Amino acid sequence: MWSRVQYVNIFSMFAGQKSNDKRPEVYDSDHSLGEEHDEPGTSNSYFSELNLQELDLDVIPERYVQEQGLYTPLNFTALNLSKNRLLCAREIRAFKNVTFLDLSNNQLVELPKEISALRSIRTLIARNNLLEELPGTMAALVEMESLNLAGNRLTAFPTPCLNMPRLRQLQLGANEIPEIPHGIGSLVSLELLYLGGNRLVEIPATIGLLGLLSNLNLSDNLLESLPSTVAELQELEILSLHNNRIRTLPTGIVKLRNLAQLTLRGNPLVAQFVSNFQLEPPKLKELAGRALQRKLERWRLREILPRELIEYLKSANQCVNPKCKGVYFEACVEHVKFVDFCGKYRVPLLEFLCSPRCSSSAPACVTSSSDTEDEGEEREKMMRKVLLG
């Protein structure tokens, strides 16, 4: 497979060869080259990379931009310009056939809008530059699969990304992003989402839509909690939360069967087992609502209750105790329970229980399996309780 690589090494063309070592074909783990080599191809197809790394360039030299012989730009499917001193990279528009472009470690304050000419691009790495935003034209790069903008000066989430439905890896670490748009949920191909080292105070609930996500990094931010929808990320293998302001985690996290690594250090986690606490007894409306909510359909309440009360009853939350059928409206008990996780961690989970007395051995509200003539008596008893307060 390797013999089909035509690796044009400009390195050795310059005076003062920097290294006696042979240049390798495989570059680094961001590279998608390896995958391309594994695909069978026709004898006419070839794959070639133009390597202009670490040559102290402040512009792309003219001779590589013009169409001539070996260095005709359209010949190359990969271009490496990392570790130079580029201030501007408009000439990359000549490399229309590249699927891989590395502009890392330069001095770019912006990506040129002409980058949209690279219609086939699948991997773009632009780590450690001075980028503050992406040009709107990048929304046209719909083939993009791996985008790495870590270590720049992004002060907002780069919205052209939301137009890239094939995006599998998105790395935005070490920037200055204060919030993530709800639209993140549309990037359903994402497997890796790296947001560590930004200024995030919360994560939108739409994150739960990223069903293929296996690696989520939210470390070094200002998060105080996570949306409960994180529990829907069934493919998640690693969740990095270190160095935030998190006190508890959503209960559903224990359902993530593939989660093998969870980093929590540097958070003000609830240190002790906290017993239930209740600030105010539930109001009469709440108690009545609890009693009636499950009977909403059966008693044809819709025909007799005002609409506002119907809406109120529909807003009921199910008690998280699986053995309890009770519901609550506003008055619930915040209960912190420590759970052994992956056999290694003790993780504080926040549960909302319907009553301080509710526990798995003695649920506050039990239904009998068959609701028949007993029910008539039951509901009478409950109605009396409610009316008497």
Place this chain on the structure above:
Amino acid sequence: MGGWMSKEVVNAPEQQQMGPYTFDQLVKDLHNELRGDRDEHGNVKNEEKMLKIGRRLLERYMSQEGGWRKYAFGDPKKIKYYRNMVAQGKGWYLLVLVWPEGLQSAIHGHSNANCFVKMLDGELLERRYDTPESLVFEGKPEANGDSAKVMRLIGENRYTKNNVSYMSDDQGLHSMNNDSNSNEAISLHLYFPAFTQCLCFDEETSFVHEGTMVWHTVGGVKTEHFGN
């Protein structure tokens, strides 16, 4: 600068051909010079000598592209650090480790062996811990809330490109952390005697479990552990 006379320096022909010390030369020299000799009990006899040789060779090599890069494979999912076996000799082996952004290793021991780490690219933050007095294994009945103890941090070191550090069990335990959110870290590890099992400790509880070290590539070729 009075009294200083400039001299014409004549270089021997061999010196003129010598460029910078390359990675392949480092590996060759390790094969030639580093040999572990064991006594009749199986203990390494010449440990002191091996320590000197190992440190000298690692400090001599200055990290540059075009040498170690062909061994540096990272986890495509960026979930684990990958161990790439470069070379094995008599009683030692040499690995290149690739650390994804933001990844920290478990706190671990070194199985009575010696370990040199040289940074090739990026940075690693080392945290050193006191060894707990007794080992309490995870999952055993004695591992409970009463026996749980937070591990004691005794030092922190940051290693940058070309730094060479040394670790062994008598210095305690450590974790290594790539705390950069934008750069991978790549390190060169020289272990002798060779070992594949080590103890891993939980920082919050001091509970321990045994870990097995696997190689993800050997000599630049992927193993069955690659991509899993």
